[in-house]
Structure formats: C-alpha cells, structure tokens
Amino acid sequence: MKPLKESDVIPVERRTDFIEQVFWNIHDIIAVNTRLRDALNKRQKSYAVVEQVGDILLDAIPHFSPFVSYGSHQLYGKYEFEKEKSSNPGFAAFVEVWRMSHLFFSEFLTTLLGSRKAAGIEKVGVERLFD
Amino acid sequence: MSTGNQITPRRSPIVYPALLSRVAEAFRNRVQLSDQGKDGLTYKDVFDGREAVDKIAYIIKTTDRNLALLLGRALDAQKFFHAVTYDHRLRDNANDLYQFRTVVASPFSSGELEEDEGTIKATAAPLLNQGSEHVSAAVLTAQGSPTASGESDSGFGDLFDGSTRAPSPSHLSQSGTYRTNANVATDDAPLPTGVFTLLTDCYSPTCSRDRLCYSIACPRRLEQQSRTVPKPPPGLKKQISRESAGDFVITEPGTLWIHSVPQEIVNSVSEKEKKRQEAINEVIYTERDFVRDMEYLRDVRISPLFRWLPRLINPFDFRFG
Numbered sequence: 417m418k419p420l421k422e423s424d425v426i427p428v429e430r431r432t433d434f435i436e437q438v439f440w441n442i443h444d445i446i447a448v449n450t451r452l453r454d455a456l457n458k459r460q461k462s463y464a465v466v467e468q469v470g471d472i473l474l475d476a477i478p479h480f481s482p483f484v485s486y487g488s489h490q491l492y493g494k495y496e497f498e499k500e501k502s503s504n505p506g507f508a509a510f511v512e513v514w515r516m517s518h519l520f521f522s523e524f525l526t527t528l529l530g531s532r533k534a535a536g537i538e539k540v541g542v543e544r545l546f547d
Numbered sequence: 548m549s550t551g552n553q554i555t556p557r558r559s560p561i562v563y564p565a566l567l568s569r570v571a572e573a574f575r576n577r578v579q580l581s582d583q584g585k586d587g588l589t590y591k592d593v594f595d596g597r598e599a600v601d602k603i604a605y606i607i608k609t610t611d612r613n614l615a616l617l618l619g620r621a622l623d624a625q626k627f628f629h630a631v632t633y634d635h636r637l638r639d640n641a642n643d644l645y646q647f648r649t650v651v652a653s654p655f656s657s658g659e660l661e662e663d664e665g666t667i668k669a670t671a672a673p674l675l676n677q678g679s680e681h682v683s684a685a686v687l688t689a690q691g692s693p694t695a696s697g698e699s700d701s702g703f704g705d706l707f708d709g710s711t712r713a714p715s716p717s718h719l720s721q722s723g724t725y726r727t728n729a730n731v732a733t734d735d736a737p738l739p740t741g742v743f744t745l746l747t748d749c750y751s752p753t754c755s756r757d758r759l760c761y762s763i764a765c766p767r768r769l770e771q772q773s774r775t776v777p778k779p780p781p782g783l784k785k786q787i788s789r790e791s792a793g794d795f796v797i798t799e800p801g802t803l804w805i806h807s808v809p810q811e812i813v814n815s816v817s818e819k820e821k822k823r824q825e826a827i828n829e830v831i832y833t834e835r836d837f838v839r840d841m842e843y844l845r846d847v848r849i850s851p852l853f854r855w856l857p858r859l860i861n862p863f864d865f866r867f868g
Binding site for chain 2: 435439442443445446449450452453456457459460464465466468469491494495497498502514
C-alpha cells in the first residue's frame with residue numbers, strides 16, 4: 417500500500433479507484449458467504465443426519481444484497497479493466513503473466529492432487545474477471 | 548505469389564485474405580453498424596457475430612464459415628473489435644454483439660463514470676492518436692505463427708499496438724522498430740496487422756486455391772481440403788471444461804455424506820433420506836468451496852495487485868511494496 421501513496425504520477429484516487437471498480441464489493445460478498453458457511457458448518461457438525469438447512473438459508477438471504485450490487489456493476493468493472501489493459505502496456509503484460517501463472521498453478525495442482533479441490537481453483541471466477 | 552495467374556471459376560477475394568490489415572479494412576468498410584439491445588442495455592454502433600462471419604466469408608470468398616470465423620478471431624485477438632460484454636471471442640451467432648475498438652469507447656453513460664471519463668479523454672486521446680502511427684511497421688512480423696488460429700493473441704498484440712500512458716518514453720519504444728516518425732491522427736484505433744498463414748499464397752506456381760498442392764506442408768492445403776473434400780472435419784473441438792470435469796469426481800472420499808458418518812447411521816436411514824442428506828451435504832460443501840475460492844481470489848490475486856499496481860502504472864518506479 418505504501419508505494420501506492422508515495423508515487424504521484426497517477427493520482428492516488430485513480431489507483432485505488434481502479435481496484436475498487438474492478439473488484440467492487442467482493443469483500444462484502446466474502447463476508448456474507450463466510451457467515452453462511454460457518455452457520456452451515458456448525459449445523460453439519462451438530463447433527464449426523466441434518467434435519468434441515470432451509471432455515472439457515474432463509475436467515476442468510478436477506479443479506480444477499482451485495483450480490484445484486486456486484487452483478488449490476490460487473491460490466492462496469494470489466495470495462496475499467498479492459499480500458500486499463502488497452503491503454504497501459506505494462507498492465508497488459510502483467511495480466512498476461514498473471515493469467516499464465518494462474519493456468520500453470522491450477523494445471524499443476526489438478527495434476528498433482530487430481531482432486532476437485534484443485535479443480536475448484538479453476539472455478540474461482542478469476543476467468544470471469546480477467547478474460 | 549501466383550494470384551490471378553490461373554483462370555478459375557471462383558470469384559477472387561476482394562483483398563489478399565492473408566493480410567489481416569487488408570481484411571480488417573475491407574471488413575470495417577462493409578460491416579453495417581447499428582444500435583442494438585442485449586440484456587436490457589442498448590449498445591451503439593454494434594454488429595452481430597453472424598453478420599461479421601458473413602462479411603468475412605464474403606470478403607475472402609469462402610463458403611467455409613469456420614475458416615471465416617478463424618480469420619475473424621485473428622482480428623479480434625488484436626482487439627480490432629470486442630464483444631460488448633468483453634467476455635468471449637467472436638462467435639458465429641446473431642445474438643452476440645460486437646463493437647470496434649475506438650479511441651474513446653464507452654458503452655456506458657452513467658453519472659458515476661463521467662468524471663473519470665473526462666480525465667481519460669484528456670490524457671489518453673492524444674496518446675492514442677500517436678499510437679496509431681506504428682501500424683504498418685509491424686506487418687509481417689509477429690503474427691505469422693503456424694497455427695494462426697487466432698490463439699497467437701492477447702499480450703503480444705497489446706504490447707505493440709497500443710499506446711503508452713506515461714508521457715516519458717516507455718521501455719517498448721526504446722527498441723525503435725515498432726514506431727515510425729509519421730504523425731497521423733485518426734479517430735480509428737489502429738488496424739490489426741499480421742499474416743493469416745492458412746490463407747497465404749504458396750510459392751509453388753502450380754498451387755492454386757482449387758488445385759491441391761504437391762506439398763503436404765503447404766499452408767493452403769487445409770483450406771483447399773475443406774473446400775474440395777465434401778464434408779469438412781469438425782474444425783473447432785470443444786474443450787471439456789475443467790469445471791465440469793471436477794464435478795464428475797464426486798466419488799472422492801470425504802465429500803460424500805455417506806462417507807462422513809458412521810455406518811450404523813447410514814444403515815438406519817431410508818434410501819430417500821440418504822439422497823436428501825447428500826443433497827444437503829452438497830449445499831454445504833459447495834458453500835465451503837465458494838468461500839475458499841473467494842479467499843484465494845482476495846489473498847492471491849487482489850492483494851498483490853495493491854503491491855504491483857503502482858509500479859505497473861509507473862514502470863520507472865522500482866520501489867517494491
């Protein structure tokens with residue numbers, strides 16, 4: 417974070433703004449889902465035969481508004497990302513390296529572990545954001 | 548180069564089809580732009596995928612839509628145009644919309660972006676105009692990879708066809724080869740450049756579009772075969788996506804409810820209840836997977852971006868974060 421503030425070539429607002437525009441409210445989404453996951457985990461640990469999970473979902477759904485916000489902003493984020501990529505060769509090259517490393521590691525993990533856990537990394541949604 | 552020497556019944560292509568810049572120009576002159584809606588949004592000056600393939604097929608005078616599609620993808624690989632949603636390559640489908648890359652391309656007119664756009668216009672536009680100068684210099688370099696299927700794309704094109712944001716000379720321009728001194732200002736983004744090897748002419752004078760070449764390595768052979776052999780082989784094979792491949796591995800120990808509880812409990816419930824428990828289990832572990840994936844995105848992808856972005860936006864800032 418420090419160099420972000422020190423460098424004055426591009427205004428600080430634009431840099432932080434870029435990350436915010438691209439990833440939007442992903443932290444809210446993580447928070448919502450972490451709560452949901454913890455509640456589901458707790459339920460599963462408490463009962464060998466789970467009676468129901470619908471009540472947990474019903475509790476969680478009122479807090480799903482971050483998804484709506486994320487979904488409606490997705491195209492804007494994509495636009496910002498493409499704009500930066502086409503106007504900034506350094507960033508474009510970085511994205512390429514990034515994607516190759518992502519492909520490499522997920523390929524590597526899939527081969528090594530052969531499990532759906534590794535395959536799950538492919539599902540992260542990085543493709544959706546960075547292709 | 549033996550174009551036009553043979554008299555063939557076929558109409559000859561409008562431009563030399565192997566040169567992407569020529570095809571791109573002919574394409575831009577012929578394609579009809581209109582305002583069309585998709586998913587509730589109206590996009591200005593767009594064309595659809597089917598029309599694009601139609602036009603390319605017409606330009607290169609082929610009946611092979613697959614070939615035209617490949618050529619179109621070679622164009623979009625260099626960001627000549629892009630899907631309005633930025634999420635897929637050219638597809639032969641009337642429902643997919645595309646727009647040309649322009650100097651200031653904004654499909655959005657929302658208030659929250661206005662301020663930002665203003666600054667972009669001010670800083671980027673003159674630089675982009677400069678950027679359009681080094682188009683022709685790069686012809687016949689780079690893109691002529693043997694596959695030429697449009698997969699020779701992305702980063703490479705971006706590096707050489709774009710403009711630089713920094714007012715100081717970037718590391719790219721130091722090579723000097725990709726820039727010329729001409730100062731042409733146009734509103735259009737630079738045309739893509741490169742050679743689509745599948746459609747290049749052969750050095751052999753007896754090789755024509757309709758007569759199979761003696762050489763099995765002739766780059767034309769594929770296209771010749773696709774026309775002379777009645778049924779072309781399926782050109783683009785769909786790759787099995789890893790996402791669904793992962794879903795097949797459902798028998799992995801540990802992910803099934805039946806493996807996570809003692810045998811006597813399994814025995815004590817009905818078949819229907821077992822299925823229900825597996826369904827509930829799936830809800831729970833996919834939620835776990837999702838959170839883990841998002842944490843991965845946050846920790847491995849987003850956080851490094853905060854460290855790297857200052858140096859990317861200012862390449863001469865070598866301070867590490």
